[in-house]
Amino acid sequence: MKKKIVLLGSGELGKEFVIAAQRIGQTVIAVDSYENAPAMQVAHGFEVINMLDGAALDAVIAKHQPDFIVPEIEAIRTERFYDYEAQGITVVPSAKAANFTMNRKAIRDLAAKDLGLRTANYRYATSATELEQAVAEVGLPCVVKPLMSSSGKGQSTIKSAEDIAKAWAYAVEGSRGDVVEVIVEAFVNFHSEITLLTVTQNNNPTLFCAPIGHRQERGDYQESWQPARVSDRDLAEAQDMARKVTEALGGAGLFGVEFFLTDEGVYFSELSPRPHDTGMVTLAGTQNFNEFELHLRAVLSLPIFEITQEKAGASAVLLASANSENPTYTGMANVAGLPKTDFRIFGKPTSRPYRRMGVVLTHDVLATPIEQLVERAQETAQMITVNP
Ligand SMILES: Nc1ncnc2c1ncn2[C@@H]1O[C@H](COP(=O)(O)OP(=O)(O)OP(=O)(O)O)[C@@H](O)[C@H]1O
Ligand SMILES: NCC(=O)N[C@@H]1O[C@H](COP(=O)([O-])[O-])[C@@H](O)[C@H]1O
Numbered sequence: 001m002k003k004k005i006v007l008l009g010s011g012e013l014g015k016e017f018v019i020a021a022q023r024i025g026q027t028v029i030a031v032d033s034y035e036n037a038p039a040m041q042v043a044h045g046f047e048v049i050n051m052l053d054g055a056a057l058d059a060v061i062a063k064h065q066p067d068f069i070v071p072e073i074e075a076i077r078t079e080r081f082y083d084y085e086a087q088g089i090t091v092v093p094s095a096k097a098a099n100f101t102m103n104r105k106a107i108r109d110l111a112a113k114d115l116g117l118r119t120a121n122y123r124y125a126t127s128a129t130e131l132e133q134a135v136a137e138v139g140l141p142c143v144v145k146p147l148m149s150s151s152g153k154g155q156s157t158i159k160s161a162e163d164i165a166k167a168w169a170y171a172v173e174g175s176r177g178d179v180v181e182v183i184v185e186a187f188v189n190f191h192s193e194i195t196l197l198t199v200t201q202n203n204n205p206t207l208f209c210a211p212i213g214h215r216q217e218r219g220d221y222q223e224s225w226q227p228a229r230v231s232d233r234d235l236a237e238a239q240d241m242a243r244k245v246t247e248a249l250g251g252a253g254l255f256g257v258e259f260f261l262t263d264e265g266v267y268f269s270e271l272s273p274r275p276h277d278t279g280m281v282t283l284a285g286t287q288n289f290n291e292f293e294l295h296l297r298a299v300l301s302l303p304i305f306e307i308t309q310e311k312a313g314a315s316a317v318l319l320a321s322a323n324s325e326n327p328t329y330t331g332m333a334n335v336a337g338l339p340k341t342d343f344r345i346f347g348k349p350t351s352r353p354y355r356r357m358g359v360v361l362t363h364d365v366l367a368t369p370i371e372q373l374v375e376r377a378q379e380t381a382q383m384i385t386v387n388p
């Protein structure tokens with residue numbers, strides 16, 4: 001079997017997906033809006049287009065005639081996916097799922113209204129005036145997020161009415177794509193939050209990875225760890241919700257399903273129909289397959305017999321602190337000599353403050369207290385610096 005995959009989005013998550021595909025002899029064309037993106041550096045070919053431009057997308061698909069289209073980010077003209085699916089191309093996980101999850105609205109309404117999953121109380125707003133009304137209805141504090149964004153871009157927390165105008169401006173600036181609309185959510189006082197990587201398969205059962213805990217700053221993950229300590233009751237509730245929403249979307253692949261764990265129970269937060277940034281902890285060898293290998297195998301309908309938890313692990317991000325057209329890295333040699341430690345440098349051609357440029361990985365036997373691995377990952381991440 002030798003399939004051709006067009007990957008739409010070529011960041012660090014796409015890079016690991018391409019490496020997994022190369023390992024089993026598949027062909028990948030990596031696409032993004034800038035040249036020399038991480039996944040382009042390991043793919044068979046690449047294209048540089050504005051993926052929100054339907055005509056440009058059509059031209060790439062017509063040129064490469066892929067068997068699969070694998071979206072890696074949200075900012076894509078996903079309406080075109082129905083045409084490609086009609087041409088016999090498999091859009092991962094499905095054209096419907098990709099359209100439902102390309103921004104927060106359809107997936108939130110599917111989860112909260114159609115499936116009745118517990119979510120934060122929420123409203124939408126398409127202007128600063130509507131945002132004021134939404135804040136009045138949802139209450140303070142509340143979280144404002146652009147409908148199309150990820151990694152916390154354009155997200156802020158409103159604590160008082162004085163924050164509203166600034167929150168609207170920040171959300172408009174941070175929006176990815178041509179949708180100028182936000183979701184306003186009541187602030188959820190969770191004691192912890194998890195990502196439940198969920199693998200749906202063609203003609204085989206849905207499988208769950210062990211829960212992944214993570215800590216966020218500015219709406220972007222800083223550390224993640226697996227297995228996260230979750231009560232049997234919360235895990236069962238989260239798996240039930242994840243099964244419902246992934247099966248409602250249809251298709252095959254790995255989904256990153258995010259939950260808030262509170263004293264009142266589990267809240268569905270959001271879902272990405274693709275590997276999740278917090279799931280990079282699986283690159284530490286915590287499982288028999290990392291999240292990228294699982295996504296690839298499910299997409300190609302290669303049966304996955306089981307997902308086994310081999311070790312405990314943690315990840316900590318490496319962030320840039322400044323703009324640079326040619327970032328360099330110091331400290332790798334010091335980290336390379338540490339036991340039960342690894343790291344990735346994504347190869348992003350430029351940096352900007354807070355851009356994620358790499359990740360440090362720590363691991364040890366399953367019985368290791370997970371806090372020790374997180375702390376070691378945090379300390380080790382301090383040993384590598386991203387220089388402008
Ligand atoms: N309603 C909420 N109440 C409290 N905290 C929240 C709420 N919504 C989001 N957060 C915090 O912000 C983080 C990022 O939110 P969310 O995952 O919705 O944004 P995102 O940009 O899609 O992030 P990513 O794509 O990286 O998952 C959450 O993990 C959580 O820590
Ligand atoms: N939470 C979503 C996420 O982590 N997405 C990952 O970040 C890249 C964009 O990074 P960039 O903005 O630094 O180019 C995306 O291509 C994807 O790999």
Ligand SMILES: [Mg+2]
Binds near residue numbers: 258270
């Ligand atoms: Mg998230």
